[in-house]
Amino acid sequence: MAEAAVLDEAVEVPVTPVRRDKSVLLTVVSLAVLIVSLVLAVGIGVAASWPEIGRSVGMRLGLPVVPLPRLLDSLIWDLRLPRVLLAALVGAALAVCGAALQSVTRNSLADPYLLGVSSGASTGAVVVVVLGFAGSQLGVTGGALVGALVAFGLLMLLLKRTGLDSSRIVLTGVVVGQLFAALTSLILLSSGDADSIRAVTSWLLGSLASARWTSVAVCAVVLAVGLLVVWLCSSALDGFAFGADTASSLGIDVRTTRILLLVATSVLTAVAVAAVGAVGFVGLIVPHGVRFLVGPLHRRLLPLSAVVGAVFLVWTDALTRVLFAPLEVPVGVFTALLGVPLFLLVLRRRGEL
Amino acid sequence: MSHPARLGLALVAVLTASCTAPGGAQAPTAQSVVVDSCGKRLTFTGTPQRAVALDQSSTETLLALGVQDRMAGTANIKTKVAPKYADAYAKIPVLSPKILTAEPLRAANPDVVVSGFRELFTADRAGTRDELEALGVPTFVSAVNCPDGTTPAFERLFRDYENLGMIFGATERANQLAAEQRAIMAEVQAVKREPVKVVWVYSVFKGVPYVAGRDGMPSQISRIAGAANVFDDLPQEWPEASWEEIARRDPDVIVIGDLSERGNPGDKASEKLAMMREHPVVSQLKALKDNKVIELNGIEMDPSVRTVDALRAFAAGLDRIAGRG
Numbered sequence: 170m171a172e173a174a175v176l177d178e179a180v181e182v183p184v185t186p187v188r189r190d191k192s193v194l195l196t197v198v199s200l201a202v203l204i205v206s207l208v209l210a211v212g213i214g215v216a217a218s219w220p221e222i223g224r225s226v227g228m229r230l231g232l233p234v235v236p237l238p239r240l241l242d243s244l245i246w247d248l249r250l251p252r253v254l255l256a257a258l259v260g261a262a263l264a265v266c267g268a269a270l271q272s273v274t275r276n277s278l279a280d281p282y283l284l285g286v287s288s289g290a291s292t293g294a295v296v297v298v299v300l301g302f303a304g305s306q307l308g309v310t311g312g313a314l315v316g317a318l319v320a321f322g323l324l325m326l327l328l329k330r331t332g333l334d335s336s337r338i339v340l341t342g343v344v345v346g347q348l349f350a351a352l353t354s355l356i357l358l359s360s361g362d363a364d365s366i367r368a369v370t371s372w373l374l375g376s377l378a379s380a381r382w383t384s385v386a387v388c389a390v391v392l393a394v395g396l397l398v399v400w401l402c403s404s405a406l407d408g409f410a411f412g413a414d415t416a417s418s419l420g421i422d423v424r425t426t427r428i429l430l431l432v433a434t435s436v437l438t439a440v441a442v443a444a445v446g447a448v449g450f451v452g453l454i455v456p457h458g459v460r461f462l463v464g465p466l467h468r469r470l471l472p473l474s475a476v477v478g479a480v481f482l483v484w485t486d487a488l489t490r491v492l493f494a495p496l497e498v499p500v501g502v503f504t505a506l507l508g509v510p511l512f513l514l515v516l517r518r519r520g521e522l
Numbered sequence: 523m524s525h526p527a528r529l530g531l532a533l534v535a536v537l538t539a540s541c542t543a544p545g546g547a548q549a550p551t552a553q554s555v556v557v558d559s560c561g562k563r564l565t566f567t568g569t570p571q572r573a574v575a576l577d578q579s580s581t582e583t584l585l586a587l588g589v590q591d592r593m594a595g596t597a598n599i600k601t602k603v604a605p606k607y608a609d610a611y612a613k614i615p616v617l618s619p620k621i622l623t624a625e626p627l628r629a630a631n632p633d634v635v636v637s638g639f640r641e642l643f644t645a646d647r648a649g650t651r652d653e654l655e656a657l658g659v660p661t662f663v664s665a666v667n668c669p670d671g672t673t674p675a676f677e678r679l680f681r682d683y684e685n686l687g688m689i690f691g692a693t694e695r696a697n698q699l700a701a702e703q704r705a706i707m708a709e710v711q712a713v714k715r716e717p718v719k720v721v722w723v724y725s726v727f728k729g730v731p732y733v734a735g736r737d738g739m740p741s742q743i744s745r746i747a748g749a750a751n752v753f754d755d756l757p758q759e760w761p762e763a764s765w766e767e768i769a770r771r772d773p774d775v776i777v778i779g780d781l782s783e784r785g786n787p788g789d790k791a792s793e794k795l796a797m798m799r800e801h802p803v804v805s806q807l808k809a810l811k812d813n814k815v816i817e818l819n820g821i822e823m824d825p826s827v828r829t830v831d832a833l834r835a836f837a838a839g840l841d842r843i844a845g846r847g
Contacts, residue, residue, distance in 0.1 A: 214625060215625050215626050215629045216625070216628075216629035217629075238631065239657055239658065240628040240629075240631050240632075240657060240659070241628065241629070241631070243628055243657055244624075244625055244628040244629055247653070248624050248625050248628070248649075249625070308644065308645075309644070310645075372646070376646050378623050378624065378625075378645070378646040378647075379644070379645035379646035381645060490625075494626075495617060495618040495619075495622070495623075495626045496618060496619065496620055497623050
């Protein structure tokens with residue numbers, strides 16, 4: 170009980186009016202930054218000037234504008250807009266998953282890919298590429314989604330009879346990840362085709378070039394549901410930080426909540442990875458950075474992580490479009506290149522470096 | 523053998539106004555050309571004026587047909603374009619030095635997209651064929667990349683010339699090109715040669731050699747010149763092999779691809795040869811000891827308008843080796 174009292178104090182301290190004001194302000198400011206980022210990012214890339222973007226959007230809104238040439242219009246409406254939106258959705262999903270898993274597993278190195286879901290996704294993608302369905306409509310995305318869900322199914326099967334304690338979740342996740350990584354290598358080696366290896370390698374690093382409205386719609390729905398589920402578990406996530414015993418003494422149904430969170434984060438990750446590949450770094454570092462800003466309470470940490478993750482990926486992807494244009498560098502390369510200095514800056518501001 | 527390309531020709535027809543189009547929405551005019559290309563039926567109501575080629579072999583094919591003034595861009599040129607096309611090539615915008623993605627492709631406003639490979643049409647690359655079709659942009663894929671199991675690779679190459687010739691209104695040049703290349707094939711085939719076993723080493727990546735299997739051009743090149751590819755049992759284009767397996771199959775002649783224009787370490791034929799001379803097993807091969815080695819330009823081993831150059835050089839190499847005794 171003494172422990173619980175300490176915990177109560179720890180939980181109460183940050184909820185002073187001052188902190189709450191600051192957190193509301195931060196949320197409002199970050200949302201504004203997100204909206205501005207989305208708008209600005211649409212204008213970044215080949216062709217597509219602002220008047221042209223205005224005309225393309227205006228056409229959809231039924232405004233009396235001069236129609237754009239068909240291909241230029243499709244560049245803006247079918248490629249650029251969904252790409253920017255998908256970057257935001259995926260960034261948000263990865264950051265929230267990272268934050269939740271860091272608490273569930275009590276491991277600050279946890280990221281959305283810890284549980285082997287992304288390895289399953291690559292196995293699925295490789296199978297599709299090697300079998301030669303890569304050009305089809307569902308193609309790599311469908312294969313990756315199936316692979317991710319199979320990996321997640323295996324994970325839950327292996328965890329079925331256990332108490333779901335943190336280290337077991339981590340170890341089982343790592344084992345599942347290793348298994349699927351080995352399967353991927355095996356398939357790639359036996360196919361022995363340099364071209365398919367290259368295709369899969371670049372897919373693994375993550376690219377938003379394949380963004381279309383369908384993937385935006387799927388990700389938006391899954392993100393909305395997933396975010397809500399994880400957010401409703403906020404107080405449980407706070408409790409998990411102190412260990413399973415403390416959490417259950419606080420009245421949290423540890424096992425059920427953990428299963429719920431594992432399902433939610435895995436499905437979110439699966440959909441994100443299937444849409445754009447395994448974009449690294451966002452899910453690991455964004456939650457840490459945000460924790461420095463607003464403290465460890467998940468009620469604030471989760472929404473702000475989502476927004477910061479979204480803004481971060483929107484800008485990194487915009488950079489990949491222009492820096493080496495017309496070459497496209499996988500966005501995963503830039504998330505780390507850009508993220509490391511930003512993270513160090515936050516650390517320094519906090520006086521921890 | 524009469525021209526199998528004509529017999530096996532994919533449906534290519536100049537429709538007259540009296541014909542009804544399958545969709546019915548756009549009745550083809552007297553000038554429209556319909557070409558089947560790797561699973562898609564392409565309809566052209568006029569000659570394309572802004573073609574984009576997605577890779578080196580389709581770029582060189584279009585240049586060989588002399589339609590460079592109707593090209594809006596190229597991409598993904600891995601080595602130098604053949605010297606005879608260099609001037610024409612210099613005038614065409616390079617949309618991307620590597621694989622072209624959907625945004626710059628659409629920004630180039632093409633009216634046809636020509637590719638040597640189906641795989642270049644995915645959502646994260648040039649966009650899918652369906653998307654481009656919906657935007658009114660036909661997508662041509664080389665017949666070489668679309669094997670039907672019966673037509674030999676060279677004939678599929680000639681089928682491309684014929685189809686592209688119709689699309690671009692360059693039928694005469696296309697027929698001339700096919701005729702020239704058929705003549706070279708016939709010329710090589712006419713010479714009686716000792717039946718030799720040959721291995722084609724294309725590249726060595728991380729110490730592992732990639733050799734010619736059954737599905738690429740070298741297999742047919744070997745047959746035309748009266749030789750046999752030792753890896754004809756592998757149903758792939760460039761499968762990876764082991765040095766030991768190459769030694770076990772004991773080829774009479776070794777062909778080495780020179781990719782020095784690509785410029786990666788180990789791409790030069792001399793580097794590959796040195797590697798083989800140092801290998802404890804391969805260095806013992808009779809072909810290597812007797813220096814029965816033919817160096818060819820690696821890019822010409824892939825299907826393109828330049829493949830006949832590899833055929834000619836290979837035959838010349840065989841004759842040189844045989845003449846030397």
